Amino acid sequence: MTEPSTTNPTALAVEMRRVTKQFPGVLANDCINLQVAYGEIHAIIGENGAGKSTLMSVLSGLLKADEGEVLLKGHPVRGRPHLVSRRGLGMVYQHFMLVPNFTVAENVILGNEPGDRVHLDLRAAEEAVRRLGQDYGLNLDPAARIEDLSVGEQQRVEILKVLYRGSDVIVLDEPTQVLTLQEKNELFETLRCLVRDGRTIIFITHHLEEVMALSDRVTVLRRGRVVASLAIQDTDIATLAQLMVGREIGPGEKRTGDVTGDVVLEVSDLTAVSERGLQALDGVSFGVRGGEILGLAGVEGNGQRELVETLTGLRIPSGGEIRIGDQSTHGWSPRQFLEAGVAVIPENRRVRGVVEPFTIAENLVLGRHWKRPFSKGWVLDLGAMEAEAKSLISDFGIVPPDPEILVRTLSGGNQQRVVVARELAKKPVVLIAAHPTRGLDIAGRQFAHSCLLRERSLGAAILLVSSDLEEILDLGDRIAVIFEGRITGILPREEASEGKLGLLMVGARR
Amino acid sequence: MGDSGVALFFMTLLVSTLRKATPLILASLGGFFSEKSGVVNIALEGIMLFGAFVGAVVAQTTQNPWLGVLAAAGVGGAVAAIHATASIWFRANQIVSGLGVNLLAVGATIFLCEVYTGGQRSFMLSVSEKLPRWGPFLPLVYIALLMVPVVYLMVYRTRQGLRLRAVGEHPEAARTMGVDVQMTRFWAVVISGVLAGVAGSFLPFFAGSFAKNMTNGLGYIALGALIFGRWTPWGALAASLLFGSADALQEMLQGRGGVPSQFFQMVPYVLTMVALAGIVGRAIPPRALGIPLRKE
Numbered sequence: 190m191t192e193p194s195t196t197n198p199t200a201l202a203v204e205m206r207r208v209t210k211q212f213p214g215v216l217a218n219d220c221i222n223l224q225v226a227y228g229e230i231h232a233i234i235g236e237n238g239a240g241k242s243t244l245m246s247v248l249s250g251l252l253k254a255d256e257g258e259v260l261l262k263g264h265p266v267r268g269r270p271h272l273v274s275r276r277g278l279g280m281v282y283q284h285f286m287l288v289p290n291f292t293v294a295e296n297v298i299l300g301n302e303p304g305d306r307v308h309l310d311l312r313a314a315e316e317a318v319r320r321l322g323q324d325y326g327l328n329l330d331p332a333a334r335i336e337d338l339s340v341g342e343q344q345r346v347e348i349l350k351v352l353y354r355g356s357d358v359i360v361l362d363e364p365t366q367v368l369t370l371q372e373k374n375e376l377f378e379t380l381r382c383l384v385r386d387g388r389t390i391i392f393i394t395h396h397l398e399e400v401m402a403l404s405d406r407v408t409v410l411r412r413g414r415v416v417a418s419l420a421i422q423d424t425d426i427a428t429l430a431q432l433m434v435g436r437e438i439g440p441g442e443k444r445t446g447d448v449t450g451d452v453v454l455e456v457s458d459l460t461a462v463s464e465r466g467l468q469a470l471d472g473v474s475f476g477v478r479g480g481e482i483l484g485l486a487g488v489e490g491n492g493q494r495e496l497v498e499t500l501t502g503l504r505i506p507s508g509g510e511i512r513i514g515d516q517s518t519h520g521w522s523p524r525q526f527l528e529a530g531v532a533v534i535p536e537n538r539r540v541r542g543v544v545e546p547f548t549i550a551e552n553l554v555l556g557r558h559w560k561r562p563f564s565k566g567w568v569l570d571l572g573a574m575e576a577e578a579k580s581l582i583s584d585f586g587i588v589p590p591d592p593e594i595l596v597r598t599l600s601g602g603n604q605q606r607v608v609v610a611r612e613l614a615k616k617p618v619v620l621i622a623a624h625p626t627r628g629l630d631i632a633g634r635q636f637a638h639s640c641l642l643r644e645r646s647l648g649a650a651i652l653l654v655s656s657d658l659e660e661i662l663d664l665g666d667r668i669a670v671i672f673e674g675r676i677t678g679i680l681p682r683e684e685a686s687e688g689k690l691g692l693l694m695v696g697a698r699r
Numbered sequence: 700m701g702d703s704g705v706a707l708f709f710m711t712l713l714v715s716t717l718r719k720a721t722p723l724i725l726a727s728l729g730g731f732f733s734e735k736s737g738v739v740n741i742a743l744e745g746i747m748l749f750g751a752f753v754g755a756v757v758a759q760t761t762q763n764p765w766l767g768v769l770a771a772a773g774v775g776g777a778v779a780a781i782h783a784t785a786s787i788w789f790r791a792n793q794i795v796s797g798l799g800v801n802l803l804a805v806g807a808t809i810f811l812c813e814v815y816t817g818g819q820r821s822f823m824l825s826v827s828e829k830l831p832r833w834g835p836f837l838p839l840v841y842i843a844l845l846m847v848p849v850v851y852l853m854v855y856r857t858r859q860g861l862r863l864r865a866v867g868e869h870p871e872a873a874r875t876m877g878v879d880v881q882m883t884r885f886w887a888v889v890i891s892g893v894l895a896g897v898a899g900s901f902l903p904f905f906a907g908s909f910a911k912n913m914t915n916g917l918g919y920i921a922l923g924a925l926i927f928g929r930w931t932p933w934g935a936l937a938a939s940l941l942f943g944s945a946d947a948l949q950e951m952l953q954g955r956g957g958v959p960s961q962f963f964q965m966v967p968y969v970l971t972m973v974a975l976a977g978i979v980g981r982a983i984p985p986r987a988l989g990i991p992l993r994k995e
Contacts, residue, residue: 251875271877286872288865289986299865300876302858309858350876 200263202227202358202389203248208257210243212598214589217243218254219413225358225406230380230390232400234433235410236630237602238588241393242283244410245360249273249280261358271300279351283362285343287335293346294318294331297353321352325382341372348379359383360391365399366628377403395433395630397426411435434632444642448666450479453650454500454619459509461495469495471674472509477619477650482641483679484665485654486690492674493654494536497623500652501533502526513619527556530618534608534625536654542608543596550578550592553611577614585610586636602633609640620644623654638664658687672696712947714835718905720943722747722898724843726921727928727935728850729894733779734930735854736887737867737987741797742782743895744918745804750775750899752808755909756815758826758900767826768839768900775896776889778804783888787881790991801918809911821910824903839901844936846894851932863887867985870992880992895921923971930984942967 203225210218217240225231235241246252248259250266250273259266261276274280287296294315303317304310315331322329327345335343344364351359361380365373380390380403392404400407401421408418409432417432454477463469469492477483487493498504500511502523511518513529521529535541543552554563554574562573578592587599587606596604605625612620622641626634641664645651655661661668662685669679670693677693726743733740750771758767782800785791809820816822830837854860862883865873870880895918902917903909924942928934949963 249875270875274875274877280875282875286869286875288869288872290868291865295861296872299861299873300878302861304858307857307859309856309861 201225201260202229202262203391204260205244205248206258206260208244208247208254208259210240210247210252210254212243214591214594216413218247220257221410221413221415223408223415224418225389225391227389228384228387229405230384230392230403232392232394232404232407233410234393234395234397234400234407234429236395236433236632237628238412238600239410239433240413241410242362245280245362245391245393248360249278274354274356277355277357279354279356279359281344281347281351281359281361281364283364283366285347287343287346289336290334292332292334293329293338293349296335296346297321297331297350301354317353318349321349325349325352325379327379341368341375344368344372344376345379352383357387358389358391360393362393363395364392365394365396373399397429397433400429401426409433430631433630444482444645444664444666446480446646448478448481450481450648450650452476453479453514454652455510455512456500457510457512459496459499459511460507461492461499461504462507463495469674470499470506473671473674473676474509475669475676475679477652479618479648479650480645481666482645482651482653482664484661484668485652485671486658486661486668486694487656487671488694489656491671493623493671495674496671497533497536497621497654500526500619500621501531527615530615532612532615532617532620534605534612534620534622536623536627538601538604538608538628543604545597546595548593548595549582549587549599549607550574552596552607553578553581553592553614555611557615581610581614601628602630605629605633605637609637613640613644617644617649620649620651621654622651624656625653626655626657626660634660658690661690662687670694708951712944712951715947715950716940716944717836717840718943719946720939721840721843722901722917723921723924723939723942724936725846725898725901726895726918727924727939728846728932729775729891729898730922730925731850731891731930731932731935732854732863732887732894733891734925734988735867735985736863736884737870737985737990738783738786738884738888739793739797739989740779740782740888740891741794741919741922742779742800743797743891743921744914744916745797745801746775746778746892746895747899747902747914747918747921748801748804748808748912749778750896751902751913752812752899752909754896754900755822755824755903756811758904759822759824762826762829764826764830764904767904768897771896771900772893773896775892775894775899777892779888779892779895780885782892783885786888787884787991790993793989805912812909812911821908823908830904837901837904839904843898843901847932847936854932859883864985866992867987870987870990874992884992920967923967926984927967927971927973938970941970 201224203223205221205223208218208221221244233241243252247254248266250270261273261278264276266273294311297318298314302309303313318331327349329342329345335346364376368376384390394400404421406420407429409416409429411433457474459470459473461470473496475483485493495504499506502521502525513531516529518526539545544555554577557563558569563570575592582590582592585606587603587610596607625637629637641651641653653661653664665682667679667681668685668690670677670690672694673696677696680689726747730740730743753774754767754771757770758764778800782796785796786793812820833841854863862873862878865878866880866883874880899914902913920942924938925935927938945963945966949960952958953960
């Protein structure tokens, strides 16, 4: 381990003592003790809602702890994020904090601009950013605009931001969520290089392989409490998984039984045009039987979003046909798709999945709210809504179990449970699930998968759109691959492998 | 009309256009400050009216037009501070708060005018004869034109300008970088009010008198100029000149038959709607426009 870069080598980089933070209805952090030594990579793991993000917000000064003490390099932290950042703490947030129409350099220097009090010296800023990038192998054009960069590049900008401020304790909140495999490896290389340089890294994740591959020490949170803090050589993936979830994790459920149903959803020669006027779907044809899961694999942005939108009536196709049962859907409104039994778990949960300022109960009956028992004539029946919400909340394990809580305040995993609960409560004939486990932890993922499998056994025709091949291979009866708006192949599960699918995903035709 | 007649027509049009555009330029630059920081400012209209009244009263009382302009700047900043406080700290709906300022301005200026004049709703400005002229124009015209590059440099070439743009686009990002989002917005709105107040003070000087509700929608047209100019200072200048020329034409053609003058009065509104509808390329407002910062 590197020598600590401080005058006080006995102190810890970060120390938290009995930190407690209460939100309405949730005890997010319950008497948490955390010790992070200088120069280590310290992983903090836990499921969605375990309190990781809250803890880091307390550390960064964005939130104030109700009780307890936080020490950063031996100094107490109290409120005021910019004072904490001046003490050397740098945060890389899960949702990047970048101004999209600013350049890389402008984003990096914001709040800490070089030059005199008035004048903005952009040239000096760009030079500084370029030099910093070269030092750490984070190559970026300082004059490029954020909105033109890939997600991986944007993350590098975030890292440059904290380095530019001279931060030596760097917190990364779920940094690998949005990265490709190669970007992930590059990130790990960068982090190792930073630690060699004497910095301390706190790394929040729920991917256990990453913890084993990267970190020196790991602290496990469960329901707001620390359940273990271990050196990495003293543990393994199975132990960590068990600590994190609080029980032994069985293997995920598997498909059982053959598909015997009739074709319920049939798409033939479907074409659609994107907002930019490009051909997003170019002659897509497939069918899904009742009781079947068709996995649709593909690199994101190859027409999946447009396909889901046309299948739910949100986007009008420019050609081709969608049949549901024996009905043609030509000219249907989204309401008609809904009435015909099409349910959708949309990819952008916060925009399309839930109405964040609405309560859990309101979100759970959306789409059915105009029908009995939730509406009588013009009037909503709030009692019926609450009763329905209570039963779905308990069936789907939504936390906190209060129908009147605003969905905005839920964790991502619980928001997804609300979406899944609502859609399945419609008893769908056709279920379209777009990236249903994105951002979810192990338990959330298993939960979503078992829901899909249950719908399959109930006879729904399921289209599972995902860029997660493991998920597709686990669940799909057949697997289709989309590339540039065309289906490049449809394989039965038995014939599919990651290798074959990978080739189809980059456009090699079968 | 002979050749010299045509030349005279265009000279008159040009001079008149610049005069008409002057308050629009300043007020739309004011709007630029506020909106770039993420605060919608339809209060421009009311602030201009306050500026017109206070400017006229102070100039008349002290017999010094410059003191009038200064007072208008002060009252503009003060009124804007009300709108800023409501929108930023109390997270009031910014349209409603702005509308409140506008309604207050109409009532308050009429009332104060009656108090000042002893019952009249307008008064003549004897001081306007003492106004200096640089060439064909009042100095105010040159000041307005000069403000365009000044505002451009302030917003795009200073540290505070970078922060102002950041809080208008992504306030959370700015906050995590240690920028005080709320104070940055507050000062942007106050500067906006100073500029709009000064813009308003021009009106009685040009007219030689103050009359009730004399802004008559100019503040809204200035906001339209800002939007038509796609939220840039140079665009706001160009749009102000265009809208000013429409007004000037309308005035010159009045009583001449042919095109009805209402047609030209309509031009700023139609063009603003065209800009908003994205017919001539999309006008992209600051992303956080109208959204107060939440700290939770």
